[in-house]
Amino acid sequence: MVSLVLRYLNYLIGAAFTFVLLIALWGTVSELITNPPAESAAEEYHLEPKPLHLASDGPFGHWDKQQLQRGFQVYKEVCSACHSLRHVAFRDLEQLGYTGPEVKAIAEQWQIEQPDVNPDTGEADTRPNRPADHFPLPFPNEVAAKAANNNAVPPDLSLMVKAREGGAAYIHSLITGYRDQPKELLAQFPTAKTPPGLHYNPYFPTLNLAMPPPLTSAGQVQYADGTEATVDQMATDVAAFLTWTAEPDKIKRHQVGYAAVLFILIFCGLTFGAYKNIWRDKKH
Known part of the structure; x- marks a missing residue:
């Protein structure tokens, strides 16, 4: 008898707890319906990247x-004055x-040398x-990076194409x-004015960056090859270069994929031929 009472008491407590949660949920949903959150400047004025077509695409x-x-x-x-490329070695060039x-x-001519220890001292x-x-x-160090860049640490660019939605574009x-x-x-x-020291850019998620x-x-x-260095051309070229730093084996992987697909097709053809040869005289 006591166990039965306890069981029903547990059911009652659970039902009461569920009822309270439903009331709280309904209050939240009704508030969002009647008073939707105001759209922010970043949501309304942020732009998606413009299409960019590179030779390495596809x-x-x-x-x-x-x-x-x-x-x-x-x-x-x-870019190297502020941004590192720490996942790339010189020999990769x-x-x-x-x-x-x-x-x-x-x-040898790179402006910044490697840290070392004097063997004599x-x-x-x-x-x-x-x-x-x-x-x-x-x-x-990061302190020096922040001091030189309006309290913002410039990100490493090695994998930037993979780290940002939109990639090279x-x-x-x-x-x-x-x-x-x-x-x-x-x-x-009115309160969304770009703060001093920042720069407005609609392609940046918060619209303002350091x-x-x-x-x-x-x-x-x-350019050493004589190409006209317009701003768009330079931006396209560095985007292509950072695509390579993020995926230097991209083209090689594609080539291996072609060979694998060709092998599978040939294997499937041989398998089908063997099947037809083995069962050609068999009656169902």
């Missing part, structure tokens, strides 16, 4: 090595068409980069998307 894409070298030149002369001596010269020292070294960090749109804040935005959202426009005028980089 299952039959390929690396345009001239474009990758131009993109590396943009990174070297513009041979995949872009540079020769061994050229890679060695690039490593044991004190911190530096040495020239070698092809086997990864690209050095532009700042010794996002990078291209972001670089070329700086503009004055629209008057309509300020009229609709990085100033990296590419400001045509000819900012003098």
Whole structure:
């Protein structure tokens, strides 16, 4: 008898708890229906990346090595002042068409040297980069990075194409998307004025970012192959280069995939032929 009472008491407590939860849920839902949250400036004025077509796109894409070298030149002369490329080694540049001596010269002439220890004194020292070294960090630590970039740490660019929705198209749109804040935005959202030290860019999720426009005028980089260095061209080239740094084996994987698919097709054909040969004289 006591166990039966306890059982019904548990049922009653559970039902009461469920009822209270339903009341709370209904209150929340009804509030959202009657008073929907106001749309923020970021939600209304944020733009999706513009389409970008690269030679490496699609299952039959390929690396345009001239474009990758131009993109590396943009990174070297513009982006490397703030952004690291710590997952890439100098010797990886041979995949872009540079020769061994050229890679060695690039490593040795890189502005920032590798940290080292003086073997005579044991004190911190530096040495020239070698092809086997990864690209050095532009700042010794996060404190120095923040101090030089309006209290924001510039992200590493090695995997940026994979880390951001939109990939290379996002990078291209972001670089070329700086503009004055629209008057309509300020009229609709007076408190959304871009803070001092930040820059308005509708392709950035919050609309305002600490990085100033990296590419400001045509000819900012003098391409070694003579290509006209417009802002759009430089942005496209560096986006292509960062696509390679994020997936250097992309084209090779596609080629292996072609071979695998061809093997499967041939195997299926042989299997079907064997099946027909074995069962051709059999009656069902």
